[in-house]
Amino acid sequence: MNLSYFTKLEPWLQAFAGLAALLALAVVVRFLMVLVFMPVLRRIRNRANSRLTDVVLADAAIRRMAQVLPLMVMLIGIEEVPYLSAKVVTVMSNVALALMVIQIVRSLLAMLDALLLAQHQGVAGDGQTVAMKVRSIKSYVQLGKLILMVAAGIIAAATLFNRSPLIVLSGLGAMSAVLMLVFKDTILSFTAGVLLSSNDMLRLGDWIEMPQVGADGDVVDIALHTVKVQNWDKTITTIPTWRLMSESYRNWRGMSESGGRRIKRTLRLDASSVRFLEDADIAYLSNIALLRPYLQGKRAVLTELNSQTEIALGEKGTFPANQRRLTNIGTFRAYIEVYLRGNPRIHQGMTLMVRTLEPTPEGVPIEVYCFTASTAWAVYESTQDDIFDHLLSILPEFGLRLYQSPTGNDLRIGMVQRAETVQALRKA
Incomplete structure (x- = not known):
């Protein structure tokens, strides 16, 4: 079928055929991205062996980025479809653009997840994955994801309605009181998380004790809104992050590090x-190897002091109360x-x-x-x-x-001894 034959078709058939061709091109581009683009990026990531490439080129991130180019083909090619009304072109362009924004944000969310995973785990020399006791960035990651999702929602909504994002933001500004009420816990928790992290008050793996909420164990998760503590009985206590700033708790990290x-x-x-110890007691205790040096040194010191006391007091110096003596x-x-x-x-x-x-x-x-x-x-x-x-x-x-x-047994023995004593006195 040549191009001249295509131009002789009805306008609606030309529009339908153009849309079909554009959709087929987008599908081909999608397969090329999956079969060529993604394997190449994986090889680059594996050869680089870097934390940065592991985060930027995470599997979920590149899989979602692969969706962007087909949408871009649709966005650019929709205007080239013949006999397509302006309204249809505008609607489809806006939908493609909104989906592109969503896919880009989803890719960024995947990168944030990979960053959090890289922060919680390290690679040992033998290649085994080991947990790292470091300051958690989970609250920052969750806040970043929240901001990205809100921004994506605003831009996508503005694009679909063919309006400026500033108009949507102005509408949200009018609802600021409601938004402050809705996100009150988020704001409090994020502020508390920043203070806990900046002041190094809490880390993953810390042993904390907070009796008022029944927490006594290791911190296993620090999120935007909650901190999870695994108690020694293996139960989990979930604490709102803001309570760790408004209430006191004990952190045993100093003991662990000391x-x-x-x-x-x-x-x-x-x-x-x-x-007081008598001479016989001292002689007996001198048989204990740990005590022998102490007793020898003490006896020499006390002998000297008592000699000075006898010289100073005369005969009264030999009175036991005037002399220095060892006690048990x-x-x-x-x-x-x-x-x-x-x-x-x-x-x-x-x-x-x-x-x-x-x-x-x-x-x-x-x-x-x-x-x-x-x-x-x-x-x-x-x-x-x-x-x-x-x-x-x-x-x-x-x-x-x-x-x-x-105890009861002590009282029973005492009563028996007393009865025996009374009987002995009566017989006497």
């Missing part, structure tokens, strides 16, 4: 078991410190002390304050348990007793 986790626990000793609670406190100094699972570069707190009706508290060399929960609990198991077991060696409220 390399040590604090132990702060007390042993409550029975006050009636506290006493002080010696036990020194033993704990030496024991912790030699424990390889205790962090020696951090604060380590053992102190006596104010006596209470529940006994005399001895507080152990130190840091473990590991921040892992299981290791921390195991280290703490081993330390206090040992201290509780060695208390009798110092003549000390742990304070414990009387």
